[in-house]
Amino acid sequence: MADYETILVEKRGRIAVLTINRPDKLNALSSKVHAEGVQALDELKSASEVRVIVIKGAGEKAFVAGADISEFADASPVVQREVMNSRSLFTVLDTFPKPIIAMINGFCLGGGNELAMACDIRVASEKSRFGQPEINLGIIPGGGGTQRLTNLIGESKAMELILTGEMIDAPTAFNYGLVNYVHSAEELESKTMELADKIAEKSPIALQMCKEAVKFASRSNIDEGLRREIDLFAICFSTEDKKEGVAAFLEKRKPVFTGK
Numbered sequence: 001m002a003d004y005e006t007i008l009v010e011k012r013g014r015i016a017v018l019t020i021n022r023p024d025k026l027n028a029l030s031s032k033v034h035a036e037g038v039q040a041l042d043e044l045k046s047a048s049e050v051r052v053i054v055i056k057g058a059g060e061k062a063f064v065a066g067a068d069i070s071e072f073a074d075a076s077p078v079v080q081r082e083v084m085n086s087r088s089l090f091t092v093l094d095t096f097p098k099p100i101i102a103m104i105n106g107f108c109l110g111g112g113n114e115l116a117m118a119c120d121i122r123v124a125s126e127k128s129r130f131g132q133p134e135i136n137l138g139i140i141p142g143g144g145g146t147q148r149l150t151n152l153i154g155e156s157k158a159m160e161l162i163l164t165g166e167m168i169d170a171p172t173a174f175n176y177g178l179v180n181y182v183h184s185a186e187e188l189e190s191k192t193m194e195l196a197d198k199i200a201e202k203s204p205i206a207l208q209m210c211k212e213a214v215k216f217a218s219r220s221n222i223d224e225g226l227r228r229e230i231d232l233f234a235i236c237f238s239t240e241d242k243k244e245g246v247a248a249f250l251e252k253r254k255p256v257f258t259g260k
Contacts, residue, residue: 002043004036008058009044014051014200015193016044023059029089029111030068037089041096048259051200051207053096054192055119056103057112060185063104063128064112067143090143093118094215097208099199103192104128104179109167114143117152120211122179123195124170125188130178131167151218153177203241204259209233 008019018040020027027033044050057063093100093115102119108130116122132145140146141162150158153176161168170182183191199207209232217225236242240260248255 002039004040006030006033007036007040009040011047011050012193014049015196016047016050016053018044018053018055019058020055020064021058023057023061025068026062026065026107027057027059027112028065028068029115033068034089038092041089041092045097048204051098051202051204051259052196053098053100054103054196055093055100055115056105060106062107062112063102064109064115065107066110066112066133088143090114090118094144097211098204099207099211101192101196101199103188105185105188109133110141110145111143114141114145114148117148117178118144121195123181123183123188123192124173124179125185126170126182127185128170128173128179128182129167130170130173131165132162133165133167135163135165149178201257203236203239203245203255203257205239205241206236206245206257209236 004021006020006022008017008021010017010019018037020029020033020037022028022030022033041053044053090111099121100119102116102122104116104122104124106125106128108116108124108128110131110133113130113132132141132149134141134145141149146158146162149161152158157176168176168178170179173179174182181191181195213225213229213232216228220228241255241257244257245255
């Protein structure tokens with residue numbers, strides 16, 4: 001892996017932990033974070049030994065407290081539109097073929113919440129706080145917040161959070177369906193890694209097919225989704241992992257998947 005200024009990457013067997021490393025700025029998303037995060041994920045995408053990504057923020061105060069607002073000060077509409085239409089970290093996370101878990105340890109606001117929502121599963125500390133406060137700057141969420149938040153928690157709750165700019169706590173986020181799990185701060189990492197380990201045991205090919213099918217479900221009608229599901233299901237039958245999974249089931253043993 002390359003060396004980065006704002007990103008740390010640690011491989012733990014079949015799991016890679018990607019840390020946004022700007023604790024002095026509450027891990028705010030700068031253009032450098034986006035660029036380095038994309039580069040790191042590109043490397044991890046081709047690392048066959050890595051099956052699951054866990055993304056977190058450095059320190060105890062924040063996952064990501066938002067965008068680096070200092071970069072907004074002199075940005076023109078055209079430049080900002082080009083930035084948001086570029087290959088941002090949000091887009092790369094959303095389209096990444098391997099499962100990604102957001103381990104949320106503190107403030108998860110604005111671009112941070114958008115980053116977490118671009119991941120597949122969200123595990124939060126009970127001390128975490130969530131929100132889309134862009135309205136307080138006279139702007140709207142621009143990293144997918146209006147779309148992904150609505151898909152996750154429904155129009156009414158999304159509208160309330162986006163229009164008020166207020167924060168909600170972790171239990172409320174769980175009740176809304178914004179996060180999958182809430183754990184104590186002390187257990188957050190161990191519980192997240194336990195979940196990542198459970199997923200990493202599965203067939204890498206089947207994991208990728210599952211991700212594509214589920215994401216397609218929220219972005220298409222049911223008939224198109226069912227057709228895509230059948231195609232992806234059939235593709236699995238061309239793999240060695242399918243043969244291993246079926247054989248292991250019939251032989252009453254644990255399967256060993258190789259991603260072939």
